[in-house]
Amino acid sequence: MTDFATSMSRVLPNSFVPDMSDPASEAPNISAVPADGALGAAVDAGATETTSFKDTVKQMLSDVNDKITTSDSNMRDLAMGKTNDTGKVITSVEEANLALQYTMAIRSKLLSAYQDISRITV
Numbered sequence: 001m002t003d004f005a006t007s008m009s010r011v012l013p014n015s016f017v018p019d020m021s022d023p024a025s026e027a028p029n030i031s032a033v034p035a036d037g038a039l040g041a042a043v044d045a046g047a048t049e050t051t052s053f054k055d056t057v058k059q060m061l062s063d064v065n066d067k068i069t070t071s072d073s074n075m076r077d078l079a080m081g082k083t084n085d086t087g088k089v090i091t092s093v094e095e096a097n098l099a100l101q102y103t104m105a106i107r108s109k110l111l112s113a114y115q116d117i118s119r120i121t122v
Helices: 005-009 053-080 087-116
Strands: none
Touching: 053 087
């Protein structure tokens, strides 16, 4: 059995072909766009419940806030001597940093889209 580095060193540029042996297993889950007022309701009998954009953003911001709170708590514990696990502290701080950067990038894209839409003349 070869290791990962040996296997990857044998791959030539532009020679990668994805494994398409079972395309049905990789097919995306596509459903119809819900009608007005139907957000959060099932689209059809076989569909699972959909979440609204507002709920998705609220959940994402809650997750980012949790990561920031956890990293703050871990930093305080390290500063007060309650823990010596610097790896855990560094990881939690970096996760919070990346989550905040991602959130700010989404915010910038949303503001840019809003500005583009507001410039459209009807």
